[in-house]
């Protein structure tokens with residue numbers, strides 16, 4: 001599995017505090033079955049502006065060297081950023097590959113974090129501009145941004161425009177509460193989800209790992225979707241290949257199969 005969203009770059013945001021903690025997060029991810037991870041420090045977020053790209057690159061190189069020593073080539077990390085959308089985001093995006101923003105692993109994919117309160121550029125305009133500029137936008141944890149997911153038509157129309165949606169694994173498993181889980185479920189039902197990612201900040205509270213969320217998706221929406229969300233789509237990102245955002249492989253039978261199995265057991269008096 002490949003995890004496109006994590007705060008493992010040491011000492012630059014509210015994620016890993018130092019190299020040891022970063023390596024511990026990587027170790028847990030590795031044990032969970034993750035083989036590649038993108039470090040996505042907060043960029044342009046109020047508390048973590050992080051506009052010194054050279055510093056981020058230097059920290060990344062040090063972490064990558066430590067990771068390679070520790071995992072002997074079996075676990076790879078890449079550098080990216082989680083870009084908080086603000087008034088000047090479009091100007092900055094238009095400067096890429098120059099300027100101080102970072103795309104995911106140097107590709108044309110951008111991980112964008114919407115404003116929690118809906119402040120900032122109009123989402124339609126922003127996605128339009130990003131796509132026209134030749135980039136592929138991924139919206140980070142939409143299920144946690146209440147004003148955004150309240151408007152289902154908005155989510156659908158952004159996907160039609162070329163935006164992709166990345167759910168946090170802990171939202172899917174219910175570890176972040178009932179509301180984000182239910183929101184994740186309707187988005188998965190509607191075929192509006194393209195990635196699962198950990199958004200890991202530390203080894204325990206906001207932990208790494210995708211296996212449990214992958215299993216939830218496989219059981220309710222089918223193995224092909226589970227594989228797409230944690231393997232095929234993230235692999236396409238790392239190789240900078242396009243993804244058809246309106247063609248996610250949902251097997252509704254997976255859900256039906258679960259229920260018919262339940263009904264069968266009920267009727268036959270079987271117990272689990």
Ligand SMILES: [Fe+2]
Pocket residue numbers: 005006007082140199
């Ligand atoms: Fe994040």
